[in-house]
Amino acid sequence: MLKSLNTQILVAAVLGIAFGWLLSLSPQSDWSGNSLYVLSLLSSFFIGLLKMLLIPLIFSSIVVGVANLQAVGNFGKAWKITLLCFFTTTTCALLLGLLCAHVFQPGVGLDISLFKDAMDAHHTPDTLSPSAFFTNFLQNTLINPFKAMAENNVLAVVIFALLLGAIIVSGRGKFQQVHDLFQQVFDMMMQLVKWVMVIAPLGIFALMAKLIATEDFAVLGSLAKFAAVVTGTTIFHGVVVLPLLLWIFGRVSPLRFFRVARPALITAFATSSSSATMPLSMQCAQNLGVRPQIVGFVVPLGAQLNMDGTALYEAAAALFIANLMGLELSITQQFIVCLTAMLASLGAPGIPSAGMVTMIMVLQSVGLPAEAIAILLPIDRILDTVRTVVNVQGDIMISAVVQHHIGDDDSSLQAPT
Secondary structure (H helix, E strand, O other), X not given: OOOOHHHHHHHHHHHHHHHHHHHHHOOOOHHHHHHHXXXXXXXXXXXXXXXXXXXXXXXXXXXXXXXXXXXXXXXXXXXXXXXXXXXXHHHHHHXXXXXXXHHXXXXXXXOOOOOHHHHHOOOOXXXXXXXXXXXXXXXXXXXXXXXXHHOOOHHHHXXXXXXXXXHHHHOOOOOHHHHHHHHHHHHHHHHHHHHHHHOHHHHHHHHHHHHHHHOOOHHHHHHHHHHHHHHHHHHHHHHHHHHHHHHHHHOOOHXXXXXXXXXXXXXXXXXXXXXXXXXXXXXXXXXXXXXXXXXXXXXXXXXXXXOHHHHHHHHHHHHHXXXXXXXXXXXXXXXXXXXXXXXXXXXXXXXXXXXXXXXXXXXXXXXXXXXXXXXXXHHHHHHHHHHHHHXXXXXXXXXXXXXXXXXXXXXXHOOOO
């Protein structure tokens, strides 16, 4: 029995490719036509369920993620340095992902017609001047939140969720019941995601079979190139960028860091879960000389908010999908991709199934079809191991940077009087 969901998805993807190839051998037959019809129904059902969960999951997760910052309000200088580090490393990861996607251009030269209908229904302005872009951005994000939810306006929903979360934080416990309500809504959404994931292998089988039957195998070669580019870029971020930042701002030798953090990094690679690795991450951070108070604050918060590897992957994936569609994203659209990928990490739990929904959020923010995740899912499990290592590495690294800048200053770790 294949008990692991990741294994089931991988097997389903392989079987889908094989079945799609069989259908492509006799594209004009009644059997092929009927099979494609059934595959379309199955894939539409699966994607429809994911789209249904997108807005409530993103909304509740961001409200809860920001609201949880009320617990860090008592940490003075520590939380400001921590959030600045989160923003800095995530921005570096996003820019690196976009840069490498532009340099290596995976997907360029192919024109996938499978998702043209979904693209035709969306109209995104792509030639705006900077001033016109920001005017358009404000007009389309600061709107009635219920209208935004009904129209699947992801960015407007995210902005409203951020504001609600900030209100809960500013209340300093006054809105605890509201916080608890959103936490319960978020837990319910995650339970629904788990239920949907039960049929994920069937949905992936249908999507892959339909893709291979209606396109050609060149898309698989392009997918392999994309996987190699993202893996190499993520490793570069973890081996070069993060250690360099740690050495400059934390005065910790990269060799010493990797020697001490090795148990947590290996565990992250094996489990693909930053949450499951957290106890080891905290222990490794303390072995680096970081005080327990700082470790207990930075690492759990980082597991929720700091996801460099995920942000890099989602930004590069958006460009890859656009290349496959034969589209060229404008600078403004790439900015939206970066912004959405950064916001998608707020409150997102460290489980693979939730990442599937946030990937849809990033794609839809610039009008790319949600169905395109079918192309990414067969390699997602492999890429997830590498990006989880970088996510965990960033949490441990930032705790060392915070320790360096705070030192033994207890006032930064105490509640104000």
